[in-house]
Each structure stands twice: as C-alpha cells, then as structure tokens.
Amino acid sequence: MKDFSLPQFSLRFAPVWRRHFLVWKKLAASxxxxxxxxxxxxxxxFGYGLGSLMPQVGGAAYLTFLSAGTICYSTMNSSTxxxxxxxxxxxxxxxxxxxxxxxxxxxxxxxLAELTWGASKSLLSxxxxxxxxxxxxxxxxxxxxxxxxxxILLIGLxxxxxxxxxxxxxxxxxxxxxxxxLVITPMVLLCGVFYPVDRMPQFLQIAAALLPLSHAIDxxxxxxxxxxxxxxxxxxxxxxxxxxxSYWLAVSLTRxxxxx
Amino acid sequence: xxxxxxxxxxxxYGAAHVVRGLDLAIERGVCFGLLGPNGAGKTTTLKxxxxxxxxxxxxxxxxxTAIPQLARNARQNIGVVPQMDNLDPDFTVTENLLIYGRYxxxxxxxxxxxxxxxxxxxxLTSKADSKITTLSGGxxxxxxxxxxxINDPExxxxxxxxxGLDPQARHVIWQGLRRLTHQGKTILLTTHFMEEAERLCDRxxxxxxxxxxxxxNPRDLIAAEIEPAVVEIYGETVGRWAQKHASYxxxxxxxxxxxxxxxxxxxxxxxxxxREQDVLRYVQRPSNLxxxxxxxxxxxxxxx
Numbered sequence: 001m002k003d004f005s006l007p008q009f010s011l012r013f014a015p016v017w018r019r020h021f022l023v024w025k026k027l028a029a030s031x032x033x034x035x036x037x038x039x040x041x042x043x044x045x046f047g048y049g050l051g052s053l054m055p056q057v058g059g060a061a062y063l064t065f066l067s068a069g070t071i072c073y074s075t076m077n078s079s080t081x082x083x084x085x086x087x088x089x090x091x092x093x094x095x096x097x098x099x100x101x102x103x104x105x106x107x108x109x110x111x112l113a114e115l116t117w118g119a120s121k122s123l124l125s126x127x128x129x130x131x132x133x134x135x136x137x138x139x140x141x142x143x144x145x146x147x148x149x150x151x152i153l154l155i156g157l158x159x160x161x162x163x164x165x166x167x168x169x170x171x172x173x174x175x176x177x178x179x180x181x182l183v184i185t186p187m188v189l190l191c192g193v194f195y196p197v198d199r200m201p202q203f204l205q206i207a208a209a210l211l212p213l214s215h216a217i218d219x220x221x222x223x224x225x226x227x228x229x230x231x232x233x234x235x236x237x238x239x240x241x242x243x244x245x246s247y248w249l250a251v252s253l254t255r256x257x258x259x260x
Numbered sequence: 261x262x263x264x265x266x267x268x269x270x271x272x273y274g275a276a277h278v279v280r281g282l283d284l285a286i287e288r289g290v291c292f293g294l295l296g297p298n299g300a301g302k303t304t305t306l307k308x309x310x311x312x313x314x315x316x317x318x319x320x321x322x323x324x325t326a327i328p329q330l331a332r333n334a335r336q337n338i339g340v341v342p343q344m345d346n347l348d349p350d351f352t353v354t355e356n357l358l359i360y361g362r363y364x365x366x367x368x369x370x371x372x373x374x375x376x377x378x379x380x381x382x383x384l385t386s387k388a389d390s391k392i393t394t395l396s397g398g399x400x401x402x403x404x405x406x407x408x409x410i411n412d413p414e415x416x417x418x419x420x421x422x423x424g425l426d427p428q429a430r431h432v433i434w435q436g437l438r439r440l441t442h443q444g445k446t447i448l449l450t451t452h453f454m455e456e457a458e459r460l461c462d463r464x465x466x467x468x469x470x471x472x473x474x475x476x477n478p479r480d481l482i483a484a485e486i487e488p489a490v491v492e493i494y495g496e497t498v499g500r501w502a503q504k505h506a507s508y509x510x511x512x513x514x515x516x517x518x519x520x521x522x523x524x525x526x527x528x529x530x531x532x533x534x535r536e537q538d539v540l541r542y543v544q545r546p547s548n549l550x551x552x553x554x555x556x557x558x559x560x561x562x563x564x
Contacts, residue, residue: 002314015362022359023350095346101312102340103363103411104332259312260273 003259007251008108016100016113020086021120035125039074040132043067046194058196060225064138068221069193071129071148072155076213078125079118079156080184083163084176087114091167097258107258111251114167115160122156123149133224140226148223154236155216158243162212164250168257187213192221212242261324263288263415263446264309269318270470271304278304280470282318286463288414291437291447293457293464293478295553297562301470302450303343306417309448310335322415336364339408343419345400347392353379353403354388361410374410381436382406398429405436416440418449422456434459454550468557478549485555486547487511487523491530494519495540509533516559523547 024031047063057065090096097110130148139145166179190204191197191213197205208214215235222229229235266284270277279301286292294302307313309320311331320327322334348356354375361371379385382402387395395403401421408416418437422430430453437460441447451457457464458478465475474481491510493501498520506513509530510522522530527544534542 012365015359015365018362019348019359022355023348026350094349095342095344096348098342098344099346099348099360100363102310102335102338102342103360104335104365105363106332259314 003255004248004252007111007248008106009112010109012105013109013112013116016105016110017117017120019096020113020117024121032124032128035074035078035121036128036132039070039077039125039129043070043129043132058221058225060140061138063136064140064224065221066194067129067133067138068224069217071126071133071152071224072213072216072220073188073193074129075122075126075152075155076159076184076187076216079122079160080163080179082121083114083118083160083167084170084179085173087118087164087167088170088173088176090114091254091258092170101258107255108251111164111247111254114164115157115247118160118163119153119156122159123153126152126155139224144223144226144228148220151216151219151223154239154243158212158216158239158246161243161245161247161250165246165253168250168253187211190214192217212239215239262286263323264292264448265319265321266305266309267319269305269308269320270316271301271308271313272316278470279308279315282467282471284465284472286446286448288446289441289444290462291441291449291460293461294448294450294467295452295454295457295464296450296467297452297557299562300467300557302467303419305467306419306448306450310338310340310417336411337414339411339413339416341401341404341408341416341418341421343423345404347400347403347407349392352389352391353384353395356392356403357407357410360407364411366411371410374412378406378409381409381439383432396429398425398432401425401429401433402436405433409440413445415446416448418447420451421449422451422453430456454548454553458549466553466556473556474552481552482547482549486551487525488547489524489527489544490547490551491522491524491527491534491542491544492519493522493534493540493542497539501540505533514554514559521551523551 043066047066051062051066054062100110101107126148130145133139133145166176170176190208191211192208197208197214200208215238219229219232219235262285264284264286266282269279269282271279282305294305296302304313308315309322309327311328311334314328323337325334327334348359351359357375357378358368358371361374379388382405384399384403384406387399392400405421422433425433434456437447449457449460461478463475463477465472467473474485476484496518498515498518502513502515502520506520506522510524512523514521524530531544534540
C-alpha cells in the first residue's frame with residue numbers, strides 16, 4: 001500500500017524545523033529550566049543521598065554512575081515529550097500541519113521536521129546535563145565525554161521516531177499516559193538508569209537487553225566513566241533499528257490519518 | 261485555456277460516494293463559486309485539487325500540471341484560505357507571514373519586502389507586532405487571506421472564507437476579494453452564503469451528493485430557473501391558505517414550517533389579495549440565488 005512506502009527525505013523540512021526552533025526560542029527560559037531542573041534534582045538527590053550509603057557502583061562513585069544514566073533518561077524524555085504533546089498539538093489542536101500542507105511542503109517533510117526537532121530538543125537537554133557533569137567534574141575523561149554528543153543525538157532520533165508512532169495513533173492527549181506507563185517508565189526502571197542491569201534476575205536482563213534505552217546507556221556510561229564502550233556497532237544498530245522502523249511506521253500511520 | 265480543468269472526478273469512502281463524476285473548467289481571472297449544502301463534497305474537492313487527497317478516478321490539471329502527481333509544483337503558485345483558522349498562535353502577525361513564506365522556499369528578503377503591502381491589504385498595519393491571540397475573528401480571517409497571498413499566487417482557494425464573521429467583517433473580505441480579481445487573480449470559492457456567491461462569483465456550480473447539478477453565471481441562473489417575483493407569506497394558517505389559493509396565485513410554491521414561498525411572474529394580484537386579510541404577514545422581493553439553490557437542493561435539513 002502507498003501509505004506504507006518508505007519515508008521521503010528532503011532538505012525541504014528545514015523551514016519547518018526553523019519554525020519549531022523559533023517557538024522554542026520564545027519560551028527558551030522556561031524550557032531550559034524544565035529540561036534541567038527535574039533530572040538535576042533526581043541526579044543530585046539520589047547521587048549524593050543514596051550514593052553516600054553505597055560503595056562504588058560499576059567502578060565509580062554512584063553520582064557519576066547515575067549521571068550517565070540521567071543523560072540517557074532525560075534526552076529520551078525530552079524528545080518523547082516534544083513529539084507526543086507538542087507534536088500532537090501541532091498536528092491536531094493548532095492545525096499547524098494543515099496550514100503547512102497547503103504550501104509546497106509534504107507530510108513527509110513535516111514528519112522529518114518533527115523527527116529532527118525532537119532530536120534537537122534531546123541534544124539541548126543532554127547538553128544541559130553534560131554541563132552539570134562537567135561543572136562538577138564527574139567525567140573521568142573530558143575527551144571521551146564529548147563522544148556522548150553524537151550518542152545523545154541518536155537517542156533523540158530513536159525516541160522521536162518511537163514517540164511519533166503514538167502521536168499518529170492518538171485521539172487525544174490522554175492517550176499518551178499508556179505510552180509512559182507501559183513503555184517509558186518500565187524502560188527507565190529496567191534499563192539501568194539507576195542501578196546496573198546485572199543486579200536483576202535473568203529474565204529481566206534479557207528483556208532489558210532488547211530495549212533501546214539499554215543500548216543508549218551501554219554507550220553513554222563508559223564514555224562518562226572514562227573507557228571505550230564495548231560492542232559499539234551493535235548498540236548503534238539496535239537504536240537505529242528501533243528508531244528507523246518506528247519512524248517508517250509513524251510516517252505510514254500519519255499518512256493514513258491525514259491524507260484521506 | 262482554463263487555469264483549472266477537472267474531468268470525471270470521483271472519490272468515495274467506503275459506501276459513501278463523496279464526489280461522483282465532477283467536471284469543472286475555471287478560466288483565468290474569474291471568481292468561481294463552488295456551492296452546495298454541508299456534505300455536498302466541496303471540501304473534499306478542494307483537497308483533491310491541492311493534491312492532498314488522491315482521487316479514485318478522474319483527471320485534474322492546474323496550470324497545465326497534472327494533480328496529484330505534480331501537486332507540489334502547482335501549490336507553489338496557489339494560495340489557500342482554509343475553513344478553520346490555523347494561524348500560528350505562538351507568533352505575531354508579521355512572524356506568521358514570514359514563517360509561512362519560508363514554506364514556499366522564498367528568501368527572507370523577498371518575504372519581508374511583501375509584508376508591508378499585505379498588512380495594508382488586510383488593514384492590519386497597526387497590528388504588525390500583535391500576538392494572534394489578541395486578534396478578533398475578522399482580523400484573523402484577513403490575516404489568513406494575507407498569508408495566502410505571501411507567494412503572490414495566480415490562483416486562490418477559499419473554503420468558506422466568511423463563515424462566522426459579522427456583516428462588517430464580511431464586507432471587508434468581499435472588498436478584498438474583488439480587488440484581487442481586478443488584479444487578475446483567479447479565485448475558487450466555496451460558500452453557503454448565497455449573497456456572497458451572487459455578489460462575487462462570475463460563474464458557479466451548485467454541487468449536491470458529489471456532482472454538479474447546476475452551473476452558470478448567477479444572474480443567468482436566477483433568470484433561467486426562478487420566476488422573477490417571490491412573495492414570502494408567514495403565519496400559522498399558511499397551510500390552509502395554500503390549499504385554497506396557492507395554485508391560483510402562484511406559478512409554483514413551497515412551504516417550509518410556517519412560511520410559504522410563492523414564485524410568480526407578477527405578484528400584484530397576490531399582493532392585492534393578501535392586503536384584504538390581516539392574519540398572514542407577507543413580503544415581496546426579487547428572486548435570488550438562494551431560491552435557485554433551494555430549488556435544486558431542497559429544503560430539508562441535511563444533518564437531521
């Protein structure tokens with residue numbers, strides 16, 4: 001079926017991305033605060049509070065261990081929130097997409113702008129967490145910690161793609177609760193944000209290994225703890241697969257929703 | 261050579277045939293009306309013309325470009341005023357025009373050079389830096405019209421441009437649209453305000469159940485389809501009056517609720533007769549496009 005043909009990629013998406021950026025710029029102060037404050041308090045509270053009760057975790061202070069998980073968790077959250085709530089508002093509530101579709105742009109251009117803008121939001125919130133890590137001197141190697149930036153972008157693209165599937169299917173904002181309760185929260189608790197995955201029973205470890213957040217953490221944590229991650233191509237491929245297949249599905253479902 | 265040609269266009273959703281074999285030809289510089297009750301297939305037709313919905317059958321050519329295959333190229337030169345306002349609420353009036361112009365691939369310099377003229381056209385110069393949320397309904401519509409002109413299009417699609425506006429605001433939009441046709445733009449307008457169509461349109465079709473059931477110039481249609489005089493008679497006893505007198509005084513008549521529409525070539529005898537009673541109230545008026553519309557589409561509610 002035509003709706004399920006591969007997404008089209010074109011630089012025409014750029015003016016739509018710029019539109020989203022301009023809206024963000026107007027609200028930047030509150031947005032940065034939101035990106036930063038919540039994960040920061042978790043990280044500092046648990047890191048110092050819980051960390052003081054613990055010996056080293058994964059070969060580092062608990063705060064450092066947790067800071068790497070926080071990068072992944074907060075970048076996942078920012079792209080997810082962006083494409084779910086703001087994306088749904090642009091698609092369904094404000095009818096921004098409808099206005100754009102009357103110009104020479106296509107739905108695939110709009111979707112590509114959503115995908116890349118969601119990833120841009122991830123990059124912004126990842127940078128905010130990194131700035132705190134650098135400020136507190138938590139990273140073991142400054143140079144290696146810089147390599148988290150492309151990973152953060154990949155996390156953003158992956159979770160934007162996944163979130164857009166929900167946006168395509170959603171009848172209202174309330175629908176997104178399912179995604180957070182059934183997908184995002186279990187992932188945060190299973191994939192090693194707060195504790196090493198190997199502390200969990202075998203069956204949960206296997207489940208966790210399939211999820212994209214685990215692969216993100218397996219790349220980011222070593223980079224913060226100062227060594228080269230293992231199985232780099234595998235982790236990248238796993239995230240690309242999650243993101244790519246989701247994005248294809250999201251574009252297809254959105255075409256079916258909008259263009260009939 | 262018409263700027264828009266549509267032949268045997270068809271679209272169905274399941275068992276519902278929304279458009280069934282529609283033919284259209286719109287000449288350059290014309291204001292063309294697409295009239296019809298709710299659910300007649302007007303908006304679906306517009307979306308097919310823009311290439312946003314794929315037709316099941318039929319052929320569309322705009323500027324001699326095949327739609328939907330090359331719809332993107334055609335849209336480069338089309339302006340659209342949608343039925344529902346979809347201005348960007350996060351931006352000011354000027355920003356809305358700038359951002360929208362970028363979607364056409366226009367340079368900021370070119371867009372910025374067009375903005376003052378468009379604001380003046382829309383009588384929004386004093387609102388250039390206002391937020392959208394502070395504009396009245398009429399201002400939003402005028403801005404939406406200005407936005408549709410940002411790419412200096414040859415062809416404009418307007419989907420019920422004055423629905424929900426007060427009479428003052430409606431007249432301002434009408435004036436703007438007449439200026440655009442004088443500039444040589446071609447306009448395709450859907451509406452269910454018959455007065456709007458009668459004033460603005462050079463040609464129109466009346467659509468119902470997905471096909472064109474009448475077409476022509478509004479004045480010609482009225483002259484061809486409707487007797488020149490209409491007397492509307494109101495009152496509770498209008499039914500009884502009709503049984504006794506209607507066929508004598510009216511060439512044709514219709515009753516809706518407590519109103520009888522009497523169509524005749526000369527209302528003088530009827531008016532004289534009505535003057536002698538004081539139960540029924542009445543008014544005589546010239547026939548208009550609404551009479552044509554109701555003759556073709558009937559008087560029953562469409563969503564009842």
